[in-house]
Amino acid sequence: MSITAQLRDSVELPGGGALVHGFALERRGDGSSRALLGNGRELEVSDLDALFAGGGAPAAVFPLPWPGWDRGVHSVSPDGTFxxxxxxxxxxxxxxxxxxxxxxxxxxxxxxMDHPHTGDEQEVCRGNEHGSCRVSEDGRFVWAHVVAEPAEAGWEERWVVLDARDGRELARLRLDSAASGSHQLSHPDGVHMGLCIGMGQDGVLLHWARLDGGELTGWDLNEGMDRILMDVHAGHPGFLTVEHSGWDLRLHALDGTVLAEVPAEAPDDEDPPCWDYGCGFVDADTVIASTIDSAEEPEQARHWLLDARTLEIRGAVAYPTGPVDSYVRPLGDGTWLTYDDESGTLNRWASAPL
Incomplete structure (x- = not known):
């Protein structure tokens, strides 16, 4: 069964691919979505609806502290003030x-280890490794994935919670990781935070935590698992992951309990594909996911709509413009994004009414 997509919005947006296959899109529990796009030595923050409406100047512009540093996952406060x-x-x-x-x-x-620094804060050392940060839903805290100072613990990564007013460390968790990079998702309940750490060929680590008063309680879901944290939704009790090699998608409760699972071979009996890293909640009832790594085999890229409670496949997405060789980024409001690299166009889609 195929499900026809309807084009809702379209805008030419150079660099907008980072909203679909990067970490430049920041969704909040109130349903808002903002674009955090680098432009030269600045980070431009725009409301996604305003971008599609041709809203002109960004809502906020922040100078990049280290213009030569192009890694790390950044965050903006819910009110846009910092x-x-x-x-x-x-x-x-x-x-x-x-x-x-x-x-x-x-x-x-x-x-x-122990490499020297010149004292210039703009110095960028070799390596692509990076951490991430995320401002909490209420704007009071900053959760950051960092490396501890060598004098304290040798190589040790930590997940720290900072006071958003002054950067004071309030709590920390020691992490048993050697990251290539990481990203974080704040749960719409305003209490829980998820951290996903990629370690290259050594796999993926997944953690959740909550801050109760001054006490940080964390738990990991790494026993026998190798899963990438993909999405959460205010109207759904759990979170969505994809297995690192694309073998299956799973829905989990916050304690890690598997609520539903769909293997990669379900959509295509002829040549079992892999799920790629473009998936998430279209809304509380619907998940969108992709099979085949579209960067490697764009002519075979396919997008699927699934039931958000059971992960039962409802059907393949049929685009009126023809095949779409893009990752997908759902917005949680009934729509999803794709990006056309050739034209530099960002598109927003929804399921066409029956």
Whole structure:
């Protein structure tokens, strides 16, 4: 069965591919979605609806603290008054006027142990390794994945919770990881935070935590698992993951209990595909997912709509414009994004009414 997609919006947006296959899209529990796009030495923050409406100037612009540093996953406060940047040697909060609000120093993400630094804060050491940060749903805390100072613990990664007002460390969890990179998702309940750590060929680690008063309680879902944290939704009790090699999709309760699972071979009996990394909640009742890595075999890319409670496949997405060789990024409001690299066009889709 095929399900026809309806084009809702379209806009030419150079660099907009990062909203679909990167971490430049920041969704909040209130249903809002914002684009965090780098433009030269600045981070431009725009409401997604305003972008599609041709809304002109970004809602906020923040100078990049380290213009030569192009890694790390950054975050903006829910009210848009400050941005928090995940750097190679620090987490820094910057106000809308460009002023530094605070800085939390940590060890260098560069992979060479005890390598020297020149003292220039703009120095970028070799290596692609990076951490991430996320402002909490209420704007009070900043969760950051960092490296501990070598003098304290040798190589040790930590998940720290900082006071968003002054960067003061409130709590920490020690992590048994050697990250290539990471990203975080704040649960719409405003309490829980998820952290996904990619370690290259060594797999993926997945953690959840909550801050109760001053006590940080964390748990991992890594026993016998190798799963990427993909999405959460306010209207759904769990979260969605994809197995690192694409063998299956799963829905989990917050404690890790598997609520539903769909293997990769279900959609195509002739040549069992893999699920790629474009998947998530279209809305509380629907998940969208892709089979075949569209970057490697674009002519075979296929998008599927699934039941969000059972992961039963409802059907393949049929686009009126022809095959769409793009990853997908659902927005949780009944729509999803694709990006056309050739034309530089960002498209927003919905299921056509029956």
């Amino acid at each position: 941005a928090v940047f995940s750097g190679q040697r620090a987490v820094r909060a910057v106000g809308r006027g460009g002023e530094t609000l605070w800085e939390y120093r940590h060890a260098c993400w560069g992979p060479a």
